[in-house]
Amino acid sequence: MTALGNDHITHIQSVAQKSRAAMNSVLDGKDHAVRTALITLFSGGHLLLEDVPGVGKTLLAKALGRVVGGSVRRVQFTPDLLPSDVVGVSIFNQETRSFEFRAGPVFANVVIADEINRASPKTQSAMLECMAENQASVDGTTYRMPQPFMVVATQNPVDMEGTYSLPEAQRDRFTARISIGYPSSAAEIDMLDHHVEYDPLAQTSAVTTLDEVTQARDLxxxxxxxxxxxxxxxxxxxxxxxxxxxxxxxxxxxxxxxxxxxxxxxxxxxxxxxxxxxxxxxxxxxxxxxxxxxxxxxxxxxxxxxxxxxxxxxxx
Missing domain, CATH: 1.10.8.80 (Magnesium chelatase subunit I, C-Terminal domain)
Known part of the structure; x- marks a missing residue:
């Protein structure tokens, strides 16, 4: 593995600055959340967003996946969600007379676990192996997560009816927990001026590659x-x-x-x-x-x- 030199530092800085600027163009006035999300990504960790609805939690995760050119999958956690709905399931193919694995939505570069505390503890625990070991085991076979791999989970701290609190062991798998918070008045007026007429992500394109992110992590x-x-x-x-x-x-x-x-x-x-x-x-x-x-x-x-x-x- 190559040692970290000044040229590497400058390159990683450039990648992070371009990613930060692209994400800030989508999330007005939320630089701290953007900065923390990028730090979590480059550290190889996972992020927990705890905030009220409508402040941009899902938008942050989608923007992160967009700027690094990665795949983004969203899972809406509900009380009836099963572990197989998250990691996938083996299905018997009548033509080949063999079982084929159908990958679940967790197999993506950025996985949005929306309202993770609404799913049962059994389903929540299905994420643990994926987050801790970058792999999922289904029917005795281990499947590796795509790299880089990051889970961005959200939960609503106000409406707790019908929810299952994340146990300490699972919260410990998240590198950081942040709250995005309400936008400033100026930023909210800007949202009304622009976000009503078009999708803020529509103009956002990749500013780096998955290989660059993976290399930066190693360095x-x-x-x-x-x-x-x-x-x-x-x-x-x-x-x-x-x-x-x-x-x-x-x-x-x-x-x-x-x-x-x-x-x-x-x-x-x-x-x-x-x-x-x-x-x-x-x-x-x-x-x-x-x-x-x-x-x-x-x-x-x-x-x-x-x-x-x-x-x-x-x-x-």
């Missing part, structure tokens, strides 16, 4: 993280596990994901090494959904607790 792993930086990440994890306001702290996987995303941010900043600022900039989005506050599983409270940890733990 970013070579970004340097000093022993002191790694110790700082572990100190943050330990602080969440020993905080009196937190019933369940961050897992070891959280540290891996935090460092991976920090490496992406370092490259986007033109550096081949990670700084504590990179870690701190992403800690809330990466850690808050992995902890369980003692006073209730509230996203804002969880984010506040992670913020307290960041202020309390000294930088190494």
């Amino acid at each position: 970013i792993r070579h970004v340097q993280a000093s022993p002191e930086l790694r110790a700082y990440v572990v100190s943050l994890l330990d602080a969440t596990r020993n905080d009196p306001g937190i019933a369940l702290g961050s897992s070891p996987r959280a540290g891996v994901q935090l460092l991976r995303t920090a490496k992406v941010l370092a490259v986007l900043g033109g550096r081949g090494y990670v700084t504590p600022d990179d870690v701190q900039s992403l800690a809330v989005d990466v850690l808050s959904h992995r902890i369980v506050p003692r006073e209730g599983d509230d996203p804002q409270l969880a984010a506040s607790l992670v913020g307290d940890v960041l202020r309390r733990v000294p930088v190494r």
Whole structure:
């Protein structure tokens, strides 16, 4: 594998900047969500969008797939959705007298799991192997996911009737959780001026390729993280596990994901090494959904607790 050089950093920066600009042209005033989605993509992770309907969660995922030239499939999770509806099923072919695998919608570069908390835990768990191991097992046969592979799941935090809360083990599979939020007044007026008359994705085309994204992922792993930086990440994890306001702290996987995303941010900043600022900039989005506050599983409270940890733990 090729070591990360300045020319690689410059190229990855260019790819990310073009992708970011293309997505921002579709999602007015949502640069933080766009930035986090791209960081998650280049880190090889998955994204959880928790917000009210109509703010652009699905649009964000579709725009992401469009700018990288990848396939996008959407799954509407409902209480009657079966695991086979997600991963696929083997069907007996009368002509060939053999079973043929019909791939489900999970076999795409960007998979939109819409309202994932409306499906039963059995169906939710069908996504776990795909997200964790980039593969799906059907009738004893293992099928690899296309690369790059990313799940963008959405859930509505308000209308919880008839939903199944994502268990901690499944939430831990998501690299980051963000909320898009309502647009500003100016951005919403612009939407009324333009989005009513045409599809905002219609003018969006690929600005990079799947091969470039895959190559960037491999190169970013070579970004340097000093022993002191790694110790700082572990100190943050330990602080969440020993905080009196937190019933369940961050897992070891959280540290891996935090460092991976920090490496992406370092490259986007033109550096081949990670700084504590990179870690701190992403800690809330990466850690808050992995902890369980003692006073209730509230996203804002969880984010506040992670913020307290960041202020309390000294930088190494």
